[in-house]
Amino acid sequence: xxxxxxxxxxxxxxxxxxxxxxxxxxxxxxxxxxxxxxxxxxxxxxxxxxxxxxxxxxxxxxxxxxxxxxxxxxxxxxxxxxxxxxxxxxxxxxxxxxxxxxxxxxxxxxxxxxxxxxxxxxxxxxxxxxxxxxxxxxxxxxxxxxxxxxxxxxxxxxxxxxxxxxxxxxxxxxxxxxxxxxxxxxxxxxxxxxxxxxxxxxxxxxxxxxxxxxxxxxxxxxxxxxxxxxxxxxxxxxxxxxxxxxxxxxxxxxxxxxxxxxxxxxxxxxxxxxxxxxxxxxxxxxxxxxxxxxxxxxxxxxxxxxxxxx
Amino acid sequence: xxxxxxxxxxxxxxxxxxxxxxxxxxxxxxxxxxxxxxxxxxxxxxxxxxxxxxxxxxxxxxxxxxxxxxxxxxxxxxxxxxxxxxxxxxxxxxxxxxxxxxxxxxxxxxxxxxxxxxxxxxxxxxxxxxxxxxxxxxxxxxxxxxxxxxxxxxxxxxxxxxxxxxxxxxxxxxxxxxxxxxxxxxxxxxxxxxxxxxxxxxxxxxxxxxxxxxxxxxxxxxxxxxxxxxxxxxxxxxxxxxxxxxxxxxxxxxxxxxxxxxxxxxxxxxxxxxxxxxxxxxxxxxxxxxxxxxxxxxxxxxxxxxxxxxxxxxxxxxxxxxxxxxxxxxxxxxxxxxxxxxxxxxxxxxxxxxxxxxxxxxxxxxxxxxxxxxxxxxxxxxxxxxxxxxxxxxxxxxxxxxxxxxxxxxxxxxxxxxxxxxxxxxxxxxxxxxxxxxxxxxxxxxxxxxxxxxxxxxxxxxxxxxxxxxxxxxxxxxxxxxxxxxxxxxxxxxxxxxxxxxxxxxxxxxxxxxxxxx
Ligand SMILES: Nc1ncnc2c1ncn2[C@@H]1O[C@H](COP(=O)(O)OP(=O)(O)OP(=O)(O)O)[C@@H](O)[C@H]1O
Ligand SMILES: [Mg+2]
Numbered sequence: 001x002x003x004x005x006x007x008x009x010x011x012x013x014x015x016x017x018x019x020x021x022x023x024x025x026x027x028x029x030x031x032x033x034x035x036x037x038x039x040x041x042x043x044x045x046x047x048x049x050x051x052x053x054x055x056x057x058x059x060x061x062x063x064x065x066x067x068x069x070x071x072x073x074x075x076x077x078x079x080x081x082x083x084x085x086x087x088x089x090x091x092x093x094x095x096x097x098x099x100x101x102x103x104x105x106x107x108x109x110x111x112x113x114x115x116x117x118x119x120x121x122x123x124x125x126x127x128x129x130x131x132x133x134x135x136x137x138x139x140x141x142x143x144x145x146x147x148x149x150x151x152x153x154x155x156x157x158x159x160x161x162x163x164x165x166x167x168x169x170x171x172x173x174x175x176x177x178x179x180x181x182x183x184x185x186x187x188x189x190x191x192x193x194x195x196x197x198x199x200x201x202x203x204x205x206x207x208x209x210x211x212x213x214x215x216x217x218x219x220x221x222x223x224x225x226x227x228x229x230x231x232x233x234x235x236x237x238x239x240x241x242x243x244x245x246x247x248x249x250x251x252x253x254x255x256x257x258x259x260x261x262x263x264x265x266x267x268x269x270x271x272x273x274x275x276x277x278x279x280x281x282x283x284x285x286x287x288x289x290x291x292x293x294x295x296x297x298x299x300x301x302x303x304x305x306x307x308x309x310x
Numbered sequence: 311x312x313x314x315x316x317x318x319x320x321x322x323x324x325x326x327x328x329x330x331x332x333x334x335x336x337x338x339x340x341x342x343x344x345x346x347x348x349x350x351x352x353x354x355x356x357x358x359x360x361x362x363x364x365x366x367x368x369x370x371x372x373x374x375x376x377x378x379x380x381x382x383x384x385x386x387x388x389x390x391x392x393x394x395x396x397x398x399x400x401x402x403x404x405x406x407x408x409x410x411x412x413x414x415x416x417x418x419x420x421x422x423x424x425x426x427x428x429x430x431x432x433x434x435x436x437x438x439x440x441x442x443x444x445x446x447x448x449x450x451x452x453x454x455x456x457x458x459x460x461x462x463x464x465x466x467x468x469x470x471x472x473x474x475x476x477x478x479x480x481x482x483x484x485x486x487x488x489x490x491x492x493x494x495x496x497x498x499x500x501x502x503x504x505x506x507x508x509x510x511x512x513x514x515x516x517x518x519x520x521x522x523x524x525x526x527x528x529x530x531x532x533x534x535x536x537x538x539x540x541x542x543x544x545x546x547x548x549x550x551x552x553x554x555x556x557x558x559x560x561x562x563x564x565x566x567x568x569x570x571x572x573x574x575x576x577x578x579x580x581x582x583x584x585x586x587x588x589x590x591x592x593x594x595x596x597x598x599x600x601x602x603x604x605x606x607x608x609x610x611x612x613x614x615x616x617x618x619x620x621x622x623x624x625x626x627x628x629x630x631x632x633x634x635x636x637x638x639x640x641x642x643x644x645x646x647x648x649x650x651x652x653x654x655x656x657x658x659x660x661x662x663x664x665x666x667x668x669x670x671x672x673x674x675x676x677x678x679x680x681x682x683x684x685x686x687x688x689x690x691x692x693x694x695x696x697x698x699x700x701x702x703x704x705x706x707x708x709x710x711x712x713x714x715x716x717x718x719x720x721x722x723x724x725x726x727x728x729x730x731x732x733x734x735x736x737x738x739x740x741x742x743x744x745x746x747x748x749x750x751x752x753x754x755x756x757x758x759x760x761x762x763x764x765x766x767x768x769x770x771x772x773x774x775x776x777x778x779x780x781x782x783x784x785x786x787x788x789x790x791x792x793x794x795x796x797x798x799x800x801x802x803x804x805x806x807x808x809x810x811x812x813x814x815x816x817x818x819x820x821x822x823x824x825x826x827x828x
Contacts, residue, residue: 168431169422176412176423183410186374187424187474188395296414307374 007139013259014143018151019217020255021248023048023209023226025154027233028240028247029161030205035237036165037198038178038300041083042098044206045230046105051075052210053109056221057116059123059214069150069211076207079105080200088195091304102230110223117221125219126150150212157205161244174198178298181305191305206230228281235284241296253287254280322511323401323481324350324385326371331380333366335721337713340366342537343380348482348513353504355528355545356517357557359753360725361711362534364517365407368484371515372404373397403475404484407751409467413460417453417470418442421477438477445476449506465496472503483507484515489523490751493611493779501527519753521550533557558755572601572789574637576773577623577742582632584622592618594797595632600773602741605764607788608777611817615797616777617659620746623775624656625649626664636742650679653741657731657748659777665731668720672712673701675719676734700737708733709759725756732760736767743767746777761787781810795819801826 027044034041051072059068079101086097126148135145165171176184177194185191209230214221232254240246257280265273326348333341340363348354356364369375371382373391382389384400391397394404411420422438439455446453453469462470468488475483485504489497504514504527518524524531525545532542533556540556577600586592593615600606610616621627623634625646634642636652644652658664666675677686677697686696701715708729712722719727728748735743745764749757764787768774778784784791785805792802793816801822803813808826815825 167433169425169427169433170431172415172419172423172433175415179412179414180410183412183420184423186372186394186404186406186410188393188398189424190393190395299413 009263011139011143013256013263015146016259016262017252017256018144018147018155020258021251022151022154022217023213023229024233024236024251024254025157025248026205026209026212027230028236028251029157029244030202030209031234031237032161032202032240032242032244032247033165033174033198033205034202035301036178036242036298037174037195038181038298038303038305039084039087039195039199040094040098040234040302041080041087041101041199041202041206042095042231042234043079043083043101043105044098044202044209044233045226045228046102047076047079047203047206048105048210048213048226048230049109049224050079050105050210051207052214052225053113053221055211056123056214057112059125060117060121063124065126065215068215069208072207072211073204074207076204076210077200079207080203081196083203084196084199087304088192088199091306094302094304106224109225113221113223120220120222122220123215125214126216148216150208150216153208154212155248158244158248165244175298177305178300181300181303182307185305185307195305206233209233232281232284235288238297239284239287239291241291242298243296250284250287254284257283321481322350323513326402326482326513327383328367328371329381329383331367331370331377331382333363333370333375334378335366337717338721339537341370341377344534344537344539346532346539346542348515350481350511350513351508352530353508353514353516353528355524355531356515356534357519357521357524357531357553358534359557359755361723362557362753363537364534365486367534368404368486368515368517371397372402372484398478398480401479401481402484403478403480403482405468405471405475405486405488407486407490409471411459411467411470414458416456416458417462417473418455420459420470421455421474425478441477442473445473449476449503449510451476451503464491465493465499468492468496468500469503476507481511482513482515484517486517487519487751488516489518489520497523519751519757521553521754524553525550535559554754557753570603570769572604573771574602575599576602576637577775578633578635579623580633580635582619582622582634583630584618584627585630586615586618591630592797593622596794596797596799598775598792598799598802600742600775602771602773603768604789605768605774605776605787607784607791608775608794609781609784609791609813609817610779610794612779614794616746616794618797619794620656620659620744620775620777623744624654624658647679650738653738655735655738655740655743655772657728657735657743657745659746659750661727661731666719666727669718671716671718672705672710672722672730673698673715675730676701676704678734704730704733704737708763725752728752728760729756732763736763739770740772742773742775744775744777747779748776749778749780749783781813785810785813793817793822 027048031041031044054075055068055072058071059065083097083101086092087094128146128148131145135141165174173184173189173194177189177191181191213225236247236250239250261276261279265276328344328346331341331344344367346367358364366375370377373394373396389400418435418439421442422433422435427434428437442453442455451469451473453466453473459467459470488500492500508514516528528545530542531545531548531553533540533553535557579596579598582593582596583591584593596619608616618627622629625644629642633640636654639652641649641652662668686693698715705712710729711726748760752760764774776784776787789805790802791813793800793813795817800816812825816822
């Protein structure tokens with residue numbers, strides 16, 4: 001075993017952890033915004049799927065990766081608008097409408113894939129960009145600073161999200177609407193508008209999560225490409241205690257187990273591959289059980305707001 | 311930092327008028343052609359029984375509801391408020407009956423919420439903090455800007471609410487039952503602040519069920535009954551008796567002194583201990599014995615273990631030591647249901663949380679517990695006609711004001727919800743009754759009614775533990791008074807044996823020996 005856990009292997013695992021964390025970061029940070037405002041969007045995975053397809057389709061046909069990202073964001077926005085209309089304006093049960101959104105995204109992406117592409121094809125996705133100087137630091141340089149642009153973007157998102165939530169007037173409004181919408185309303189804040197904004201922002205980020213998968217990580221699209229990653233992202237929000245840094249910790253934990261699991265399969269450790277694939281998910285459930293933090297949970301999570309019910 | 315009062319005063323609203331306001335809810339005419347006005351430098355009190363339409367009227371002035379008819383005129387100009395944002399812009403602030411604060415945020419953040427920042431889109435919390443400190447000084451309003459709201463006492467939270475309104479430059483501030491949740495000392499502090507505000511040219515609307523407060527603080531009084539204005543009077547030209555008559559439509563009967571020999575001990579509490587929400591011991595061994603046909607009043611400043619004691623007796627909190635018995639049967643380990651079956655009834659302090667289900671109808675709330683027993687069942691089926699007729703009887707007997715049996719409980723006024731819980735609990739003819747703050751937030755008409763019911767239940771032989779922070783209530787109703795302090799009973803006195811001052815001393819922790827003789 002000694003030479004197996006060499007520095008090189010460790011570097012490989014860490015590099016792949018950072019890559020694998022990317023879609024989780026986009027999706028889970030987005031979901032953090034939605035949930036902080038009081039809306040649970042369980043449709044993240046559906047949004048990711050349809051956007052991953054859209055981005056891939058555009059990239060395949062135009063070769064323009066930026067247009068691909070834009071397409072994914074637009075699909076996310078539309079699905080976010082749908083989700084907010086159902087759960088904020090019509091005040092429908094959020095869990096159910098989220099599942100509905102997921103089913104829609106899953107079915108629609110699969111249908112469109114069959115009609116327009118048919119077989120698994122690959123594209124030239126985003127290539128790694130080595131950052132000068134930083135990328136040359138021995139050891140950590142290649143691990144941290146030799147990735148594609150969407151990966152860097154995901155990590156930039158964490159401090160930005162924290163900054164928005166903690167330092168801006170908008171962030172304060174989002175938090176208050178999720179904790180006590182009646183109080184926010186009584187101060188003249190438009191609760192519905194803030195929730196629309198947060199859900200749509202979350203959905204756009206879920207769209208980018210899908211695009212990062214199909215245009216930067218695996219460079220292909222297939223049926224159910226995400227394999228439930230959107231649901232894991234929702235779990236990571238709880239795990240991270242509605243805090244972007246916590247969410248990032250969760251994404252790392254999940255991805256490192258995932259990348260170790262991949263590496264074990266590569267070197268042929270003798271456990272069934274299905275069990276190996278299951279490991280990160282099991283870990284997520286276990287971690288959730290230990291870390292549920294009811295105190296930080298937005299008090300109005302999952303509760304539609306209607307004025308005058310005090 | 312102190313603002314130049316003269317400049318600000320002249321910008322303040324001089325006169326707010328509500329003219330012929332009509333507001334309907336399904337099945338209820340909440341306001342019927344109500345006219346009401348407030349001037350700068352005035353405290354205008356709004357009186358009326360539960361459900362008279364006070365909160366509804368003020369919520370329209372604050373833009374939370376829109377009037378169906380009528381208009382709002384400020385300094386001669388008509389205004390339409392579509393949302394609180396409009397009202398805030400016009401210089402109106404409101405302190406709600408239920409506080410509107412975000413517990414997970416700090417005081418400063420709560421104040422800054424929804425305001426334009428000087429560094430948009432960034433927050434300017436340091437500036438907000440400094441202005442809070444300035445206002446805090448100018449108005450004698452003690453608040454710690456850095457504290458989290460969940461750490462604050464009720465009185466402090468209320469000061470934050472007032473701060474929010476002042477910070478937004480509110481000229482007219484509406485206070486909806488601000489004193490219902492305060493201790494007497496906190497009420498004093500609040501009144502000092504209110505007087506200060508009036509001096510600085512604010513106009514205030516003050517809603518309360520407590521007549522002595524209204525007499526003490528207000529310049530004018532308007533009385534509402536069933537959504538209509540009965541009259542508006544200068545406070546110094548009206549007596550308490552007249553106000554009562556205007557509110558209730560009749561004069562109130564003082565409960566008569568009574569004589570009844572208490573029977574055998576019906577509720578026994580021996581060495582009861584329990585742990586509070588914070589994990590520390592809240593009761594350190596309570597001994598009490600309540601006889602059938604007796605009301606034992608439990609006096610004390612809130613937070614000295616009253617709530618934990620009530621919950622322990624009702625079976626909602628586990629006793630860590632000691633024993634509770636009804637008659638001869640030990641119920642210490644009984645579940646809630648078993649306790650009810652052994653003859654325990656409970657009127658909880660948090661009536662909306664522990665005593666009833668908001669979304670359920672009046673009827674459903676009435677047979678909430680008893681639905682699984684005769685006469686409401688046929689085998690495994692519910693007998694709805696039996697239930698309905700029982701519900702109608704109770705609604706009539708207790709004069710519950712409700713549009714129908716199917717009305718969701720949340721649409722009833724506070725006093726009526728309390729009456730419903732009473733009706734349900736007493737209709738089981740309990741052996742022991744725990745009544746925790748039975749008249750808090752309840753109007754004087756309903757209070758009188760609840761008092762009469764408690765006395766009638768005493769005649770019927772129930773042992774009653776009356777927990778109240780209202781010393782007058784305790785003194786009028788109780789046969790004996792026990793005083794609780796920091797989870798211990800410091801003394802038990804007979805009716806009429808101790809003065810208010812002596813009881814007050816014991817409530818502050820002075821031993822009975824010292825309080826009675828020292
Ligand atoms: N949102 C609502 N929907 C339906 N009915 C309502 C609503 N709000 C109030 N009502 C009804 O309107 C009437 C007036 O209620 P309101 O809350 O104004 O009374 P109040 O004078 O403030 O009473 P309290 O002293 O108990 O606070 C009551 O009959 C109440 O049941
Ligand atoms: Mg009211």
